[in-house]
Amino acid sequence: MNQRMKAIRAPGANTDGQALELIGVLENLERRAKHARDLLRAELSNQMQADGVMCLESANWKATVMRPAPTAHITDEKALKAARPELWKPQPDKLDRTELNKLVRNGPVPGATLTNGGAPTLRVSARKDI
Template structure:
């Protein structure tokens, strides 16, 4: 069986399980007097579904690349899409910073001072600091608990 089919089958099963968990929660939300409980559960299922979709998409991309490499396909029509196998971006990777600095010191740029926001926040909690203030961010939620 090809990697593409195996990926699709494995990921479909994961996503279907999450959707099967989601649907009854929406029904419960519509009926419930206390909407917080099912809405938090929906929120968590959607988070897990979002992670699953991202992982699925990444796995599918890797399987498509592997299949195109194995078959020597550079470009093909895929329904309303055209897929083209391209080289990855070329980038510089430092292997020995000391040797690089000795060979090409001009490649190193001086860096401006960086404020430690962690230390600044601690200082502001214990008193005023000229030129800075503590501000409160937008409200958010923290959800903790057991994931099924």
């Protein structure tokens, strides 16, 4: 990565290409770091539970094994609805945005307009040809 930073500063450098390379390197690093974090988190949690340790502290961090709150499991929806109808709430209409987008792209629709989709974003992906 240091070579890429130096290459960007060189006279006549292909700064766009070098910036793209750096973005790719950093995204790959981020993905791998998240994967490593998830593996370490799972292993630490398993080890703490196996050892009966519920809380662990380091110089800068604190880890606590948390049990999720109990939740209801529905075994007979009809019986539940008959016994406690107030638990069911009416659902509001839900707009099918995918279908609306198709219609608006093909012509005018009363009450809807076609936007430009917002600000452009940069999608970076690995090249398949190398």
